[in-house]
Amino acid sequence: MVATPKPTTERISRAETVYEQLKRDVAEFRLVPGDRFTEQSVCARLDVSRTPVRQALTRLQQEGYVEVMYRSGWRVLPFDFDKFEQLYDLRMVLESTAAHRLCEDGLHAANTKNRALLDGLIARWLVPVAERSTDAALVSQWDEAFHCTLVEAAGNAEMARVHRDVTDRIRIIRRLDFTKQARIDATYDEHGKILKAIRAKRGDQAAMLLRAHIATSQAEVRKITLHQMHMARQV
Known part of the structure; x- marks a missing residue:
C-alpha cells in the first residue's frame, strides 16, 4: 500500500505559523536588532522541521526583518x-x-x-x-x-x-x-x-x-x- 504524502497545505500552514511566531518575537523584543540565531535553534524551539523554518525566514528576509549571514545563521536587521x-x-x-x-x-x-x-x-x-x-x-x-x-x-x-x-x-x-x-x-x-x-x-x-x-x-x-x-x- 502506497503511503499518502502529507498535503501541501499542511506544510504551508506550518510555515505560516513559524512566520507569525518569529515576527511576533521581533515585535515583542524577544529578538532585537543585531540578534543572531540559527535555523536549527528555531527548529528546536518551535518543534518543527527545517523546511517551514526556512520558508518563514525567507519571507521575513523579503520583508526586511532579517538577513542571512554567510556561515553564521541569521541576523535581525537594524530598524530603518x-x-x-x-x-x-x-x-x-x-x-x-x-x-x-x-x-x-x-x-x-x-x-x-x-x-x-x-x-x-x-x-x-x-x-x-x-x-x-x-x-x-x-x-x-x-x-x-x-x-x-x-x-x-x-x-x-x-x-x-x-x-x-x-x-x-x-x-x-x-x-x-x-x-x-x-x-x-x-x-x-x-x-x-x-x-x-x-x-x-x-x-x-x-x-x-x-x-x-x-x-x-x-x-x-x-x-x-x-x-x-x-x-x-x-x-
Whole structure:
C-alpha cells in the first residue's frame, strides 16, 4: 500500500505559523536588532522541521526583518527609521481622510456597521480615569485597533487595506510608545478628543487632532535607541 504524502497545505500552514511566531518575537523584543540565531535553534524551539523554518525566514528576509549571514545563521536587521517616518506620514494622510469621511452627513445613519464600530470605540476610550487600563501591552493593542477601526468605519475598503499594511509594518516600533504611563494617559485623552470631534461631525477638528496625535507618536519614534529597545524587551 502506497503511503499518502502529507498535503501541501499542511506544510504551508506550518510555515505560516513559524512566520507569525518569529515576527511576533521581533515585535515583542524577544529578538532585537543585531540578534543572531540559527535555523536549527528555531527548529528546536518551535518543534518543527527545517523546511517551514526556512520558508518563514525567507519571507521575513523579503520583508526586511532579517538577513542571512554567510556561515553564521541569521541576523535581525537594524530598524530603518527613515522608512518608518515615511510610513507614519502615509498613515497621517489616510487617517485624516478617514476622519473627514466619518463626519460627512448621512454616513453614520446610512451604515449600521460603521455606527456600531464607532460606538465600540466610544465605549472603550471615553471612560472615567479610574476605569482606564494601565496594562501597556493591552493598551498598545487597543490603540492599534482604534486607528484601524476609524479607517474601516470610513467605508473605503481599499483605504482600509492600505492602512492595515502600514499598521503591520510599523507595529514593531509603535509598541515602544507605551513603555511609559504618561503615554498611556495621553493616548486615552487624545483618543477621547478625536472621538468627541467625530461624534460632533467636526471634520477639520477631528483631522487636526489625529494629525497631532500621530505626530507625537512619530516624534517618539525618533528618540528610540537600541538601549530603549533592550529595556522594552524586559517589560
